[in-house]
Amino acid sequence: xxxxxxxxxxxxxxxxxxxEIEKDxxxxxxxxxxxxxxxxxxxxxxxxxxxxAVHLSLDLSLYHGRTFIVESKKVFYVFINxxxxxxxxxxxxxxxxxLRNKYSNSIFISIYQRKRxxxxxxxxxxxxxxxxxxxxxxxxxxxxxxxxxTSLILCVFFTALFRTNPQLTLDYLNLARLFxxxxxxxxxxxxxxxxSVNLLFYLFCSLLASLALMTALHFSQEGLSFLxxxxxxxxxxxxxxxxxxxIAILGVLMAKLAFVALIAxxxxxRDATGVQFFNFVRVLILSLAxxxxxxxxxxxxxxxxxxxxxxxxxxxxLVAGVGLLYFKLQARTVFRSFHLFSYLCATEIFPLVILIKxxxx
Numbered sequence: 612x613x614x615x616x617x618x619x620x621x622x623x624x625x626x627x628x629x630x631e632i633e634k635d636x637x638x639x640x641x642x643x644x645x646x647x648x649x650x651x652x653x654x655x656x657x658x659x660x661x662x663x664a665v666h667l668s669l670d671l672s673l674y675h676g677r678t679f680i681v682e683s684k685k686v687f688y689v690f691i692n693x694x695x696x697x698x699x700x701x702x703x704x705x706x707x708x709x710l711r712n713k714y715s716n717s718i719f720i721s722i723y724q725r726k727r728x729x730x731x732x733x734x735x736x737x738x739x740x741x742x743x744x745x746x747x748x749x750x751x752x753x754x755x756x757x758x759x760x761t762s763l764i765l766c767v768f769f770t771a772l773f774r775t776n777p778q779l780t781l782d783y784l785n786l787a788r789l790f791x792x793x794x795x796x797x798x799x800x801x802x803x804x805x806x807s808v809n810l811l812f813y814l815f816c817s818l819l820a821s822l823a824l825m826t827a828l829h830f831s832q833e834g835l836s837f838l839x840x841x842x843x844x845x846x847x848x849x850x851x852x853x854x855x856x857x858i859a860i861l862g863v864l865m866a867k868l869a870f871v872a873l874i875a876x877x878x879x880x881r882d883a884t885g886v887q888f889f890n891f892v893r894v895l896i897l898s899l900a901x902x903x904x905x906x907x908x909x910x911x912x913x914x915x916x917x918x919x920x921x922x923x924x925x926x927x928x929l930v931a932g933v934g935l936l937y938f939k940l941q942a943r944t945v946f947r948s949f950h951l952f953s954y955l956c957a958t959e960i961f962p963l964v965i966l967i968k969x970x971x972x
Contacts (some may be wrong), residue, residue, distance in 0.1 A: 636678060636736035637691040642667060643732045667733065673718045674707040674735060681705065681722065683731040690721040754829055757849035761822055768815055783812060783893050784900075813864050814857075816892055819899050821857035823925070828917035838968050842929070863966075867891075871958045878954055883940055890939065894932030898925040926967050931958045939941070 646665040654666065681689065681703040689697045689705075697703060702845060710718060712814040722731060773780045782788070866886055875884045902921045909916045933955060941951055 615797070636680065636738060638680075638734050638736050639677070640730070640735040642679070642735055645734065649779070657854075662728050663725070663904055664721055664879060665728055665731065666722075667720045669718055669720060670716060671707050671711040671714075671718060677707045678735055678736050678738075679705040679707060679710075680734045681731070682734075683724070683924070685726060685730070687731060688723045690723065692719050693721070704831055704879060713819055753846045756846045757853070760846070760850065761818075761853060765815070765818060765822070766816070772811060772815060779808055783896055785893075786897060788893075795876065810895075813892065814861060816899075817851075817857045817861040817864065820860050821853050822924065823899055823902060823918075824856060827922045830916070830918045864892075867962065874954065874958050878946075878950070880940075880946075880954070885935060886939065890932065890936050891959075892927075894929055898928040901925070901928070926963075929963060933963065 619930060644656075646667055647656055648662045648665055649655075650662075681687065681699060682701070683699075684701070686698065686700045686702075688695065689699060689703070691710070720733075722728075722733070724731065742821075751801075769780075871888055872884050875887075902925050903926075906916055906918070935958065937951065937955055939953075941948065
C-alpha cells in the first residue's frame, strides 16, 4: 500500500498550495513599448522576433510607491545593472521603492529568455484605493482542486489494483528485484505483458506520469514546450489536459511495446520482450514514487521544490534502469556484448534520448 499512502499524502501536500494573495493593483502605465533590444552594437526600440533579451532604463524617483509587473508564460531571468536578480515565470512583482533602496535612482533592467521573447510584458501599477467595506475576491484554487481530485482518483485506482492483484502489484514495487541479474522467478502474469491486468497498470502509470508532468510544468514553467498549457485554466480544463496527456503517454508505452517486440523478433530474442518491458515500467513507477517522496520531504522541512529538477532526476533513473537491463539481458542470452548493446541502443537508449529531449528541452 506504499503508493496508495504516497498518493494520499500528495492530497495533503498540494492542498495548501494556493495562489499568492497580492494586494489589488491598478495598471497606470504600460512600459512594454519602451523595451529595447541590443543589436549591431546599439540599442533599438521594440522587440525583434529572434531576440532573447530586452532592456529597459528606469528613473525610480518617478515611480515612488509603484510596482512593476513582469509577465510571461515562459521562464525569464531578470538582471538589474547587469547583475542577476530574480528568476520568474507567470507574474513577477518588483517594488520600485525596494529597488531604489537596494540600487539607486537610475537602474538598467535586462530580461532574458532562453527561447525568443514574444509574450513578455512589463507594466507599472499602483495599489488601488479601497474603502473599509472592500471585500477582495478569493484567489483561484483551480490547480489545488485538480491535484486533490486526481490524487483521490489515483488512490482509488491503485487500491483496486492492489486488492484484485496483490502479487503483481508487489512485483512492480519490488525495488530489490531491479538488481537481480539472474531472477528466474518472474511469474507468468508478469511476463504476459499484454494481459488485461498489465494493461491496467500501464494506464495507472500513464495517469501518474501525466500528473507529474503537469505539476512540474505548473510550478516551474520550464520545458515541455509541446504542451498547450495555460496556468489560468479551470479545474475541469486541467482534468481534460491530464487525461489527454495520460492517453498520449499510454499510446507511447504501447508503441514502445510493439517496437520492442518487433526488434526482439528480428534479433531472435522473443523471450526477452516481457522482461525488458516489465523492467522499464517498474523503473518508471518507482521513479515517480521517488519524486513524490522527495516532494513530501522537502515540503515538510520547508525547502522550496523545483519540480522540473525532480523530473530530470526521474529521467536519470530511467537511464540507470537501462544500465541494469543490460546486465539482466546479458545473463539471459548467449549473444555477444556488441549485439546486446546495439539491441539496447535501438529499443531503449535512442528512444529514451528522444523522449528526454522532447520533455526537458
